[in-house]
Amino acid sequence: MKPAGAAAFLAGLVIMTGFVDAETRVSLLSFDDLEGWQADDHAAAFETFQNTCLDMDDPDWRAVCAYATSRPDPKAFFELLFRPVLIEDGDPMIFTGYFEPELTGSRVQTARFKYPIYAMPPEARDTKLWYSRRQILEGSMMQDRGLEIAWVDDPVELFFLQIQGSGRVNLPDGEKLRVGYAGANGHGYRSIGAELVRRGTYDPHQVSAEVIKNWVRRNPAEGRELLFHNASFVFFREVSEVPADKGPLGAMNRSVTPMRTIAVDPKHTPLGAPVWIEKAGQSPIRRLMIAQDTGSAIKGAQRADIFFGTGKEAGRAAGKLKDPGRMVVLLPIQRAYAMAPEDGL
Template sequence: MRGLLRLFGFLCAMTALPAPAQILDFENLDGWDGDDHRAALVSFLETCDLLTAPDWVPLCRLAADANKTDASARAFFELFFRPVIIGPPPALFTGYYEPELDGSPVRTPRFSWPIYRRPPELQDGQTFYDRASIENGALRGRGLELAWLEDPVDTYFLQIQGSGRIRMPDGRVVRVGYAGRNGFAYKSVGQEMIRRGTHRPDQVSAQEIRSYVRQMGDAGLDLLNINPSYIFFRKLADLPAEKGPIGAMGRSITTLRSVAIDPAYTPLGAPVWVEKNGDNPIRALMVAQDTGGAIKGPQRADIFYGTGLAAGNAAGTVKDGGRLILLLPIDRAYALLPEG
């Protein structure tokens, strides 16, 4: 779900975004006073040095000095940024996480579902084999298997999340991350279930998709194949256990402080204020450090909930409205307003 984009200069040099913009005051942000602004600044600093546009570079230098207290972090954001709404709310917030799965470096009777490394001939943007073809053996016998998992549904959702931790039989934990995709656009299995009339929109969640596909057996696996998009992985050998998975900027993302966005509207690396409603509302400053095939539009964000089963359970039920508010350097923010 998360690609290593090399578009930082272009994305961060944008002076106008292709949607209506509205500038707010910080006092208009619901819950702003109660957030942990220093935690957001720590996440911002993880990728700040990758922002090379002239208006970002000095801010990133100042950010390091502001990383002392919550008060200094809050003052940094309020002094040098303005909140901007791009596109009309309501937003759509979903959640994602880093799975932890049992696996094997070789195929066994228990572990028989492969995840593949990127084929060497696959070029970015190229249309390759679709999901059904790969699942039916298009890559079999080429030695591209990175690891073997025990469940086809877990294998599918590992691709949706784009990263994971695989526990090998000897106790080793292998971190894997996104290495490329097959060039097909993502198609939602949940939307297909609604279209077929088996589920109402309010019934669809990651947990329900898992349960339904498993109940359906081979027909359930065929349902997964309506999504032609397929993700390839790579081993992340040097990623410390305490760090989050690698996002679209090539750096670790942070639990409940990183979001995946549509970079056509929200520059990668920019702070974003999240007002997520629903059963477990969130009011927090996060950083746009990831992307995803299903994350499209100016008011669309996928919140990173962390690693493991509990994070997966929390992320899998999120489908909430609210507002997504972008924090931009002052001159850049006002440049978005129409003249006159």
Template structure:
């Protein structure tokens, strides 16, 4: 694993302990997580390195075409402005999960479809697709979903949905943390790529900042832009005391040490060694991270979304990150990756 000796694995130890709070209930992880608990919270680099090298086996992830490189993007926890009540400034709803949305876990019907679920709604005696983003917007107050908060800016709300979690600053300065609760079942479509296809932006300018600038310059086409992505995320309010946003594993994410993966190929909670580079750079980013999250756009074997943390600077790094990288799933000795079972 190139760069393994250059990274300090002790920096990933808190994230591992966080993963173990869930993984310890799984027989394959119990002995490993029990051993980590005995080591404690502040081990040295040497102790952590010996722990991984003696108890784990790295498995390099390989794409179906036998290539070993894949796309590594970035995400972060944004801060947006909003209010508990709708007013002339805060007019865009941050919705909770609709009461009429049906979720079917396909793995309960066919085990080979584990991690896949179907969202829809019942019309008569049929299950039909749930409303798209445009249909949800068109329904307005008729959507049977709670409004948790009201956002000041629709493009900021859109990127909150893309990131999957974030914080909302209220007029009195207090903060509310919201996290992913569910999604409408429609596939994620990149509005940056839509702008490129429309000839509005070049690919190198289709970053988050570039999209925001385009939206500011073209307010009359804002809805057309947002509706190019039919996916819609619903939120839940989270305790503000959490150390970080809650990922798909159900534990707080750790800045610079958590990634989102496709759980069909990497077990949620597992350590991963990521070999990539910093945004728009050839400077190596070789780091032990934890697979603690998933995402609608994170599909494939060698595919990761790197969590940069909270705030504007993290957002800038996340928005610029579109690198190639290699990945190794680091699993307890004797455990094999899902794709080999």
């Protein structure tokens, strides 16, 4: 169904993104335009898509999700009910990676385990801007309140746990405690990797999570100050409802899937939508992923964070990733046509 003129196009943008930006450009593509589409494992993408599809409340999505329950051929399902839509805002595409860290810790404080993972104080929920990272860690506002979920043995790993937003803590008795994002203090995220580059410590191509961790550990006093450069502070909650063999909860409150889930900016990409990934770089990726998560650093129409899984190996792979390419959102046919400019059909 083709809408009439620019008014319908702008209406489609409002429905899709919640705002209209003069820099936003929408192009309707075909599946033949997607490099590597024929070779992908569409069944794996379809399984991930089903994990969150029924949670989507928009009428267009409810229709396709209802059909998904009939167990159609996965590739035919996507090709029949969706159209690829390229959404651009003028900024170049950047792919990065994220993972679920594993830390070593305890439910009780000890001489070894002395760095707390905090639950969110009630008063922090009632204000847009609460205390900074430095004030929280050097002040007394968190003391003697029972807000500690667990204690870990490494403040650097704890800092990166906050960047990832979820993780697992290996306890002394073999139990695994999973924690998930509960909220933040309202301060904007500031990259400590970018700060090291600004200082001239490293060139941009040298910076990775492991490089940063090693630098902080080699320079404990300066490293502590470097971590305070990021005033943002994340609070957690215990996520006991997710089995250890499943991925952490994403923004849709469902487990995310390694190499099939991406974090996106929901102002441009609907949560739950299939997204075709064409990542360039040393290890190209051509596959269908599902937008099931968000992140404070993920802003823009061409910006995505790929979920690599749990543990150190996943962390090393995710920490190295910063590549160009493009992402194409698959939208239900009527939604796609509503967004497409008249001369693009």
